[in-house]
Amino acid sequence: MKHNSENWLLKVEGLTKIYGTANANSIAKTGPELDTNICPETGSIVACADINFELYPGEVLGIVGESGSGKSTIVKMLYFDLEQTSGTVLFNKAPYVGKNILEQTSRTKRQIRNHLMGMVYQNPRDGLNFKFTSGGNIAEKLIMAGNYHVGNIREKATDLLHKTEVPTLRLDDLPAHFSGGMQQRVQISKAISNQPPLLFLDEVTTGLDVSVQAKVLDLIRVLQQELGVAMIVVSHDLSVIRMLTDRTLVMKNGRIVEKGLTDQILQDPQHPYTQLLVSSIL
Amino acid sequence: MIEDKKYETQYRFAFIDEATKKEIRRKLLKAIAVPGYQVPYSSPEMPIARGWGTGGLHVTLAIIGPTDIFKIIDQGSDASVNACNLRNFVQTMTGVETTLDTQKATIIQTRHRITEEALSTHQIFVYQVPQPEPLRSVERYENKTRQMHAEADYAKMWVSLYEQYVRHGDIMMGAGYPVKVNGRYIMAPSPIPKWDVPNLNNSKAIHLFGAGREKRLYAVPPFTKVEPLEFEDIKFHIEDFKGTACFRTGNTKAFLDELYYDDGSKHFVINDSNYLDKLVQKENPIQHNNHYLNQLDNEA
Numbered sequence: 001m002k003h004n005s006e007n008w009l010l011k012v013e014g015l016t017k018i019y020g021t022a023n024a025n026s027i028a029k030t031g032p033e034l035d036t037n038i039c040p041e042t043g044s045i046v047a048c049a050d051i052n053f054e055l056y057p058g059e060v061l062g063i064v065g066e067s068g069s070g071k072s073t074i075v076k077m078l079y080f081d082l083e084q085t086s087g088t089v090l091f092n093k094a095p096y097v098g099k100n101i102l103e104q105t106s107r108t109k110r111q112i113r114n115h116l117m118g119m120v121y122q123n124p125r126d127g128l129n130f131k132f133t134s135g136g137n138i139a140e141k142l143i144m145a146g147n148y149h150v151g152n153i154r155e156k157a158t159d160l161l162h163k164t165e166v167p168t169l170r171l172d173d174l175p176a177h178f179s180g181g182m183q184q185r186v187q188i189s190k191a192i193s194n195q196p197p198l199l200f201l202d203e204v205t206t207g208l209d210v211s212v213q214a215k216v217l218d219l220i221r222v223l224q225q226e227l228g229v230a231m232i233v234v235s236h237d238l239s240v241i242r243m244l245t246d247r248t249l250v251m252k253n254g255r256i257v258e259k260g261l262t263d264q265i266l267q268d269p270q271h272p273y274t275q276l277l278v279s280s281i282l
Numbered sequence: 283m284i285e286d287k288k289y290e291t292q293y294r295f296a297f298i299d300e301a302t303k304k305e306i307r308r309k310l311l312k313a314i315a316v317p318g319y320q321v322p323y324s325s326p327e328m329p330i331a332r333g334w335g336t337g338g339l340h341v342t343l344a345i346i347g348p349t350d351i352f353k354i355i356d357q358g359s360d361a362s363v364n365a366c367n368l369r370n371f372v373q374t375m376t377g378v379e380t381t382l383d384t385q386k387a388t389i390i391q392t393r394h395r396i397t398e399e400a401l402s403t404h405q406i407f408v409y410q411v412p413q414p415e416p417l418r419s420v421e422r423y424e425n426k427t428r429q430m431h432a433e434a435d436y437a438k439m440w441v442s443l444y445e446q447y448v449r450h451g452d453i454m455m456g457a458g459y460p461v462k463v464n465g466r467y468i469m470a471p472s473p474i475p476k477w478d479v480p481n482l483n484n485s486k487a488i489h490l491f492g493a494g495r496e497k498r499l500y501a502v503p504p505f506t507k508v509e510p511l512e513f514e515d516i517k518f519h520i521e522d523f524k525g526t527a528c529f530r531t532g533n534t535k536a537f538l539d540e541l542y543y544d545d546g547s548k549h550f551v552i553n554d555s556n557y558l559d560k561l562v563q564k565e566n567p568i569q570h571n572n573h574y575l576n577q578l579d580n581e582a
Contacts, residue, residue: 107433129441136445143444144437149514150447172448 008054009230010078010198015051015087017073020044022085032252032273035170037068047073048254051087055195059229062245062262064235064277070120070254075200077102078232079119080109087226091116093197118191118229128175134161134186135171136145136162138193145194151255153253160189164219181212185219192223200218201233205240238277242266250274296343297375302326304498306344310490311503318463319431320414325497335368336494338344338391338410342372345406346389346489352380353387358395358537358553365393384556384567387550394457396478398536398557399567401487403504409472411493416460416470416501436468447516459518462509463502471508477520477537480572520574526550531561535569535578 012164018026026039030046037046048070049113055061063071078089080102088100093116096104101112118141121127128137138157147153158168166178175183184204191199201220205213221244225232235243241248241262248265250258250273258271269275294300302324309323328336346352353370356362360382373380381387384399391408401407417427420438421456430436439460446454453459457473457523461482471479472491482489482502489502502508510518529549536557538550552558560567569575 106429110433110435129438132441132445133448136441139444140437140441143440148440150444151515154448155443160496 005054006024007056009057009059010055010092011088011090012051012053012055012074012078012112013088013090015074015077015089016049016085017047017070017077017082018044018048018049019093020161022046030253031255032257035253037070037254046254048251050154051256053249053256053259055198055230059247060224060231060233060245061236062233062248063251064238064241064248065251066277067236069251071236071251072202073254075119075202075232075234078198079117080106080113081119091192091198092275094104112143112168114141116196116198118194118196118199120184120187120191120199120201120204122206123179124175124187127187128183130174130176132174133172133188134166134175134178137175137186138190140191141190156193157189158195161186163223164189165215179212181216184208184216188216188219188223192227195227195229197230199229199231201231201235203235204233205235213240220244250277293375295325295348295557296346296375297328298326298340298343298372303344304506306340309499310341310344310501310546313490313499314488314503316467316501317503317506318467318469320498320500322497323499325440325494328494330367333412333495334419335391335393335410337492337496337499338393338408338494339372339492340494341408341490341492341499342389342391343375345408346372346376346378348376348378350376350378350388351386352376352378352389352391353382353384353556354380354391355397355555356393358398358539359555361555369542382443382556382559394473394475394571395537395554396474396481398552398569398572399560401481401485403486405487405488407485407487409489409491410472411470411472411491411498413458414470414491414493414498416458416468431467434466439468441512442541443511443516449512453516453518456521461509464506464508468511469500469502469508475521475537476510476518479508479510479518480520480574481570483572484508523550528552528558528561530558533561535575 014154021042022044023042025041026044026046027049029040030037051074065071077084083101089102091101139153142153158171161168166182166185175186205216222236235241245262248262249256252273258274266278269278305324309321311320328339352372354365356365369380384397388404389406393410415427417430417439420442421427443453449566457475458470459476459479460468461471463469471482484505486504488504491500512518523538526538528551530551533552539553541549541551557567
């Protein structure tokens with residue numbers, strides 16, 4: 001799809017999250033130039049500040065940076081897991097066009113989340129309910145989106161597990177008894193079950209061994225091409241970013257220090273931090 | 283009991299002081315205005331321990347007037363210890379007429395059953411509720427369940443029904459089957475058997491629920507839609523008493539109790555004692571009319 005300034009799916013403007021009591025100088029006195037995100041005057045922590053970007057339909061956007069740079073905070077705010085300090089997020093899907101989705105009632109936010117978004121967390125325990133079977137976990141998301149037919153739910157869940165290469169015989173087993181890679185794949189099945197136009201992946205391969213990592217990444221890439229879903233991929237791992245994403249934001253101390261096409265950033269990093277990041281991996 | 287005659291006469295009508303009664307009535311009005319919503323209330327001290335029917339007693343004593351006719355049942359029986367003691371207490375504190383006759387009563391307090399006989403518009407049905415929170419089985423924190431109710435976020439409840447079906451081939455909820463009231467709140471209908479759940483739907487009587495230990499009141503107003511949760515392909519059904527009949531009346535269309543005699547023989551008998559008495563005396567009591575009972579007729 002051709003991207004122009006009009007047909008974005010998600011537009012983030014001035015997204016900020018500050019823990020603790022900030023004052024007027026908190027943002028000015030933190031950031032990559034000062035190499036800190038703790039305000040020297042108030043001790044408040046600026047997890048991320050003044051984040052602006054657009055995401056286009058079907059695009060995969062990477063957010064890379066060291067731990068504590070605010071990557072996950074952004075995604076968690078977009079998925080309404082965390083409340084923002086300030087900022088606007090516009091979601092170009094009816095009936096939410098032109099509305100700041102962060103300012104909606106929690107019931108509307110739940111609607112948006114259930115029907116239009118999916119999330120895969122780093123830890124499967126955050127995204128799955130370990131007391132429910134893997135089928136039940138997928139069913140939860142389908143029920144949230146208004147599916148109340150057990151036969152259809154099971155058919156769909158089987159299909160999703162097949163797609164994510166989890167043995168379908170384990171539909172009625174608890175994910176607690178699964179391996180880490182399988183849990184992650186069940187989580188992905190759950191996240192994509194209602195075919196959301198937007199999917200968040202928060203460090204999905206961290207903690208998996210290399211061969212499983214490759215399989216999960218491959219799966220995500222295949223699914224992305226099949227479903228054409230827009231994704232925001234958070235990772236500290238540049239090889240994940242290179243493999244999955246079209247465009248990348250580089251973060252440090254809660255700010256975006258560089259943004260551009262992934263290939264460009266990896267080949268020709270401009271910001272000193274990005275240069276350090278690229279050189280320490282390649 | 284109370285030895286000192288002076289204090290015996292100092293209890294006011296219906297035991298609870300007027301200010302607290304007023305508070306309970308206001309909360310009941312709120313409960314009726316928002317069907318199925320759990321309203322917190324004071325749950326004042328009573329001469330019995332919380333969890334032994336205080337919630338139902340609070341409601342009864344707050345709404346009862348001198349002209350009311352009071353009936354109380356425990357698991358369908360007018361004669362169980364809990365029912366007898368609470369009946370005596372209410373009678374002593376108010377002097378109202380008590381009855382065993384379902385038709386005649388204006389206030390019926392109950393533990394775990396709805397009467398087999400149909401209710402009418404002049405009646406109020408009061409439930410003693412042990413656990414008012416239908417979501418407690420899937421979420422143990424009260425602040426979370428309240429938020430779930432507020433946002434109508436009931437997916438977890440539905441998944442637990444799905445899981446029961448997947449594991450056991452049926453939804454394994456004998457009593458307290460979750461219902462949706464007026465298309466909005468999911469409500470625990472106190473642990474009444476599935477048999478009674480359809481009788482809440484579009485009922486002519488007011489249904490008031492009091493949970494004394496948990497300090498919650500809720501209500502189903504008359505002529506309100508009450509639907510048991512069911513999937514499009516896995517339907518709610520009532521208890522199946524196929525192949526059994528009440529040994530005293532031969533009736534097959536009532537909630538039955540299983541009795542074991544000393545010689546080891548097994549008998550089934552109608553659980554609702556007043557309904558049983560009326561059948562034995564050939565009074566032809568009129569039963570609730572619901573789709574599930576009609577189905578039994580069609581099968582017979």
